[in-house]
Amino acid sequence: MDVTLLYFDDCPHWKLADRRLVELASEGLDITVTRREVHSAEEAERLGFHGSPSILLDGVDLFPAPRAVVGLTCRVYSTPDGLAGAPTLDQLRAVLACA
Template sequence: MDVALLYFDDCPNWKLADQRLAAIAVECPDVVVTRRRVETVDEAERLGFHGSPSILVGGVDVFAGPGAEVGLSCRLYPTPDGLAGAPTMEQLRAKFDVAVA
């Protein structure tokens, strides 16, 4: 399964998402994670970048809701413990299970 982590350098949250994705890749050898730095607003618009970090499975942002804004900003994710800068391991696993189904 192809998973892409889109981020920009000024947002520290992508590093936590990267650590979690790396841990999942160890658990599931079929998960291949690539990283892509988004550097400009034009690039963000072209990619449909919904903020850093964005996680795409098969080219689809699996956490983007309808009307999600595009741009160079830090992204927040609703988690069971409140808003956070990255999805939880359980949320990531659930999205990957859905993508596989």
């Protein structure tokens, strides 16, 4: 599976999402992770970038948020422990298992 991690460097949460994706790959999950830095508001608009980090599978956002703003912002995810800067390992496993 081709997973793309969209991020912008000023957001610290992308590194946590990246570590979790790397961990899943090391556990044997068949994923290839491509990291793509978003550099400008224009690029964010063109990509439909809903904040950093965004995790896509074959170009489709794994955690769609209907009212998410497009732009260079930090994204938050609803997790069992409340809002967080990245999905949990279990959340990532679950959405990738369904793909």
